[in-house]
Amino acid sequence: MDAQLDSLKLDSNGLIPAIVQDADNGQILMMAWMNRAALDKTIETGTVHTYSRSRGRLAQKGESSGHLQHVVRILTDCDRDVILIQAKQDVAACHEGYRSCFYRQYQPEKGDWKIIAEKVFDPGKVYHK
Amino acid sequence: MDAQLDSLKLDSNGLIPAIVQDADNGQILMMAWMNRAALDKTIETGTVHTYSRSRGRLAQKGESSGHLQHVVRILTDCDRDVILIQAKQDVAACHEGYRSCFYRQYQPEKGDWKIIAEKVFDPGKVYHK
Numbered sequence: 001m002d003a004q005l006d007s008l009k010l011d012s013n014g015l016i017p018a019i020v021q022d023a024d025n026g027q028i029l030m031m032a033w034m035n036r037a038a039l040d041k042t043i044e045t046g047t048v049h050t051y052s053r054s055r056g057r058l059a060q061k062g063e064s065s066g067h068l069q070h071v072v073r074i075l076t077d078c079d080r081d082v083i084l085i086q087a088k089q090d091v092a093a094c095h096e097g098y099r100s101c102f103y104r105q106y107q108p109e110k111g112d113w114k115i116i117a118e119k120v121f122d123p124g125k126v127y128h129k
Numbered sequence: 130m131d132a133q134l135d136s137l138k139l140d141s142n143g144l145i146p147a148i149v150q151d152a153d154n155g156q157i158l159m160m161a162w163m164n165r166a167a168l169d170k171t172i173e174t175g176t177v178h179t180y181s182r183s184r185g186r187l188a189q190k191g192e193s194s195g196h197l198q199h200v201v202r203i204l205t206d207c208d209r210d211v212i213l214i215q216a217k218q219d220v221a222a223c224h225e226g227y228r229s230c231f232y233r234q235y236q237p238e239k240g241d242w243k244i245i246a247e248k249v250f251d252p253g254k255v256y257h258k
Contacts, residue, residue, distance in 0.1 A: 004240050017146055019157060026155025028148060031211045043237060076242065077230035078223050082160045084231045094207050101206035102213045108172060111133050113205065 005039060009081040015051060016083055020061075020093065022100075023072040023086040029093035030101040032061070034083060046071050048085060065126050067091040097123045134168060138210040145212055149177060149190075149222065151229075152201035152215040158222035159230040161190070163212060175200050177214060194255050196220040226252045 010016050015033045022029055032050040034042070038058050041049040048061040048069035062068040069087040076083055094101040097119035104113040139145050144162045151158055161179040163171070167187050170178040177190040177198035191197040198216040205212055223230040226248035233242040 004235075004242055007242070017160060019148055019160065021155075021157060026150075028150060028157065028213055030206065031146060031148065043235075074235040075231040075245075076233050076235070077159065078225045078227070078232070079230075080233075082230075084157055096207045098207070101208075101211075102204040103207070104205050104209075106133075106172075106203040106205070113133055113136070116204075 005036070007080055008039075008076060008083070009079065010036065011081075015053075016081060018048075018050065018083040018085055020048060020069055020085045020087055020089075023088055027100055028102055029069070029087070029089055029099070039083070042071060042085070043074070048087060061093075062090065065091070065095070065121075067093070067126075069093070092120045095123060095127070097121050097126075134165070136209055137168075137205060137212070138208065139165065140210075144180060144182075145210060147177075147179065147212040147214055149198055149214045149216055149218075152217055156229050157231055158198070158216070158218055158228070168212070171200060171214070172203070177216060190222075191219065194220070194224070194250075196222070196255075198222070221249045224252060224256070226250050226255075 014035050018034045019031050020029045035051040038049045038051045050059055050061055052059045067090045069089055072086045074085050092099045098117045099120050103115055103117035105116045107114050143164050147163045148160050149158045164180040167178045167180045179188055179190055181188045196219045198218055201215045203214050221228045227246045228249050232244055232246035234245045236243050
């Protein structure tokens with residue numbers, strides 16, 4: 001899209017990690033991967049697009065669920081090898097039904113992971129219409 | 130350290146991305162990489178340790194500057210392939226002198242990156258004593 005994006009450092013697969021953070025309350029919603037096309041599409045449309053490594057293609061975040069992420073601002077880090085997107089989240093980010101994908105907290109005393117969030121939608125209803 | 134950490138999905142290089150977020154105000158401080166040893170050391174000591182890909186070794190975050198990150202809680206995401214550490218940051222996270230490594234914001238109208246933060250320490254004084 002423009003030359004300044006060329007200064008970003010993509011990895012050997014042409015990908016860059018993209019953290020998505022709730023622009024309103026700072027909650028970290030997810031981390032995904034972008035290629036250059038996903039980044040261009042994100043800027044062009046104002047909604048987050050990612051490169052799905054499992055599906056091997058560009059995807060609009062929320063294309064199945066309708067739970068889009070609306071870009072407020074885009075930042076990069078000192079090494080220009082990570083993208084941070086602050087966004088307005090429709091409904092929820094996680095396909096498991098949680099607002100954020102980071103819903104498991106490590107419990108050092110038990111050496112276990114505990115679910116610390118409540119689901120905000122029912123994935124069975126959203127993904128299997 | 131314990132079996133539940135074995136459920137984390139490391140990449141083909143044995144690494145997992147670790148986002149570090151300020152536990153007090155939600156600011157995203159940095160993203161680094163951990164191997165299993167870095168994660169174990171982080172849990173054991175309560176201070177963030179990473180695997181430095183450029184130096185090819187385990188490193189305590191802030192070992193040169195003294196700007197340690199004190200772990201408050203550790204989370205993982207739905208796919209268990211990203212770690213989120215909420216921490217108390219001593220001084221600043223970025224070796225460039227900024228509180229957060231994410232100090233550059235994309236300016237869509239100019240196609241440019243703008244520095245949006247002020248330095249909180251002088252790297253020349255901290256790293257070249």
